[in-house]
Amino acid sequence: MERRYTEDGSRSITAFWQAVEQEMVAYVLADECQFNGEDLRRRRAESVRNVRKPNGCISLEQHVRGAWEDDE
Numbered sequence: 001m002e003r004r005y006t007e008d009g010s011r012s013i014t015a016f017w018q019a020v021e022q023e024m025v026a027y028v029l030a031d032e033c034q035f036n037g038e039d040l041r042r043r044r045a046e047s048v049r050n051v052r053k054p055n056g057c058i059s060l061e062q063h064v065r066g067a068w069e070d071d072e
Helices: 012-032 037-052 060-071
Strands: none
Touching: none
8 A cells, every 4th residue: 555645744644544434434323323403513512622622532432421321
């Protein structure tokens, strides 16, 4: 596999494959979950807040546990 490097020396191929994986996960979730527009807006806003947190930890496990608690 050819490796391409950007001007700063980082591998752009890594970002490409990460984007491919993210796209695959998005399609799996879209196929399995039915979200309405309001739910998607709320989830996006929550994700933006989580990513912006200094030293924040984005954990799938934390989100799953939170979803389980919401269902109870």
